[in-house]
Amino acid sequence: MTMDLLEKTAVEQHKALINKEISAVELTKSSIERIEKLDKTLGAFNSLCVDDAIKTAKLVDEKIARKEEIPMLAGIPTALKDNMNYKGYKTTCSSKILENFVSPYDATITAKLKENLVPIIGKTNLDEFAMGSSNENSAFNIVRNPYNTNKVPGGSSGGSAASVSASEVTLSLGSDTGGSIRLPASFCGIVGFKPTYGRVSRYGLVAFASSLDQIGPFAKSIEDTAYLYEAIAGHDVKDSTSLNLETGNIASTLSCDVKGLKVGYIKELMGEGIADDVKKSIENAIKTYEKMGAAIKEISLPLITHSIGVYYIVATAEASSNLARFDGVRYGYRAQNCENLLDMYCKTRAEGFGPEVKRRIMLGTYALSSGYYDAYYKKAQQIRRLIAQDFDKAFREVDILVSPTCPTTAFDLNSKANNPLEMYLTDIATISSNLMGGPALSMPCGFDSDNMPIGIQIIADKLNEKVLLNSAYALEQELGIYNQRPKI
Numbered sequence: 001m002t003m004d005l006l007e008k009t010a011v012e013q014h015k016a017l018i019n020k021e022i023s024a025v026e027l028t029k030s031s032i033e034r035i036e037k038l039d040k041t042l043g044a045f046n047s048l049c050v051d052d053a054i055k056t057a058k059l060v061d062e063k064i065a066r067k068e069e070i071p072m073l074a075g076i077p078t079a080l081k082d083n084m085n086y087k088g089y090k091t092t093c094s095s096k097i098l099e100n101f102v103s104p105y106d107a108t109i110t111a112k113l114k115e116n117l118v119p120i121i122g123k124t125n126l127d128e129f130a131m132g133s134s135n136e137n138s139a140f141n142i143v144r145n146p147y148n149t150n151k152v153p154g155g156s157s158g159g160s161a162a163s164v165s166a167s168e169v170t171l172s173l174g175s176d177t178g179g180s181i182r183l184p185a186s187f188c189g190i191v192g193f194k195p196t197y198g199r200v201s202r203y204g205l206v207a208f209a210s211s212l213d214q215i216g217p218f219a220k221s222i223e224d225t226a227y228l229y230e231a232i233a234g235h236d237v238k239d240s241t242s243l244n245l246e247t248g249n250i251a252s253t254l255s256c257d258v259k260g261l262k263v264g265y266i267k268e269l270m271g272e273g274i275a276d277d278v279k280k281s282i283e284n285a286i287k288t289y290e291k292m293g294a295a296i297k298e299i300s301l302p303l304i305t306h307s308i309g310v311y312y313i314v315a316t317a318e319a320s321s322n323l324a325r326f327d328g329v330r331y332g333y334r335a336q337n338c339e340n341l342l343d344m345y346c347k348t349r350a351e352g353f354g355p356e357v358k359r360r361i362m363l364g365t366y367a368l369s370s371g372y373y374d375a376y377y378k379k380a381q382q383i384r385r386l387i388a389q390d391f392d393k394a395f396r397e398v399d400i401l402v403s404p405t406c407p408t409t410a411f412d413l414n415s416k417a418n419n420p421l422e423m424y425l426t427d428i429a430t431i432s433s434n435l436m437g438g439p440a441l442s443m444p445c446g447f448d449s450d451n452m453p454i455g456i457q458i459i460a461d462k463l464n465e466k467v468l469l470n471s472a473y474a475l476e477q478e479l480g481i482y483n484q485r486p487k488i
């Protein structure tokens with residue numbers, strides 16, 4: 001019974017809690033038991049926060065016993081990507097340099113989850129400092145895909161995606177700089193949502209590329225996604241890029257009515273290089289929209305093919321600056337037996353950072369150095385603007401854009417780990433939403449011939465979360481595949 005309930009959505013679990021079919025403490029404990037059972041194989045968690053999770057669950061049970069109303073997500077087992085601060089617990093970013101770093105404060109999203117009485121079960125594994133697409137760059141452990149443990153879960157939020165897919169927890173948060181929520185959601189057969197830049201506070205998220213980073217939900221349904229988004233979104237004075245705008249009621253007003261919705265499919269992401277099964281599945285989703293009364297149109301975004309080049313200049317430049325703070329003095333790891341201060345800086349960073357992080361710091365430092373700045377960084381920023389203008393133009397013609405989230409389904413472990421360029425190409429469909437700043441999500445839309453999940457990406461214009469989530473909800477209900485779970 002408990003195990004079955006763990007596989008359900010947060011909304012279903014909420015009903016079970018208020019109908020007293022199960023207590024919040026039982027639900028939390030069963031999540032922890034399932035992690036203990038499965039995570040030796042999956043590797044989704046870096047650490048657990050058991051005592052506080054159970055304390056929070058007890059508070060929920062007390063409220064229910066007093067017949068008080070509880071928030072929708074109260075008592076629902078939830079995980080945080082291990083680059084978000086939770087006071088008193090480690091925030092490692094899956095890096096040796098922060099291996100023993102304990103958060104001195106709560107990220108704003110953590111504080112908001114606490115206000116909602118959400119038990120935070122643990123911190124999930126990621127590619128070191130969120131740099132990667134397969135979760136193989138973690139300094140600690142690889143994460144495995146719950147649908148096939150010889151395959152990657154996608155990255156960089158691989159642990160957050162795998163933990164929800166395998167029903168170790170019901171909800172989780174990830175961060176998305178170039179696709180790190182959407183790609184693993186697609187590979188693990190769940191929903192992953194990157195809101196508009198500035199909708200969710202980044203205070204307490206360890207910065208990778210500050211102009212691109214955004215926190216967002218993982219869930220099994222669009223409705224759960226909308227509830228978690230509403231719980232974490234909103235203005236925050238502690239983040240100067242946070243938007244001072246109402247989030248609005250989305251979750252409680254979702255409807256299947258998409259009559260007259262204008263759906264564009266991105267021409268450049270439906271041609272060469274897209275796996276056959278993926279393409280067929282996206283075409284089926286487009287036909288489904290048409291059947292429901294939406295108008296379909298082909299949209300060309302000619303510069304989208306440059307998005308990877310632009311991203312790897314902008315993101316690495318910002319990363320090289322953000323990661324300068326890890327110097328052995330202020331945080332975490334410090335190398336021993338150093339001759340002087342400079343030696344200590346160099347040894348600490350040489351020993352503390354993994355190869356991908358070093359590659360990014362070198363690329364970014366190069367792109368920003370005088371003499372190369374104009375040729376690389378400035379040019380990349382100019383093309384970034386042109387890509388955003390292409391989207392502006394597209395959204396004058398359509399309400400949403402659709403594409404595959406990734407050209408392929410999850411690939412085998414170790415198959416791309418030694419080829420960074422090939423790994424970077426997995427983000428071709430996701431990166432441009434970060435460059436333009438608008439909301440985008442990935443949701444399941446089918447399975448390939450090996451029974452691996454396929455994700456469809458839906459993109460909307462900046463601030464149009466409501467249109468995006470509603471369109472996704474309509475498709476989800478019509479496709480009817482959101483009840484599929486991996487057999488693990």
Ligand code: GLN
Nearest residue numbers: 130131132177178179180
């Ligand atoms: N895969 C991309 C990268 O390696 C995106 C990462 C992310 O979104 N955090 O940078």
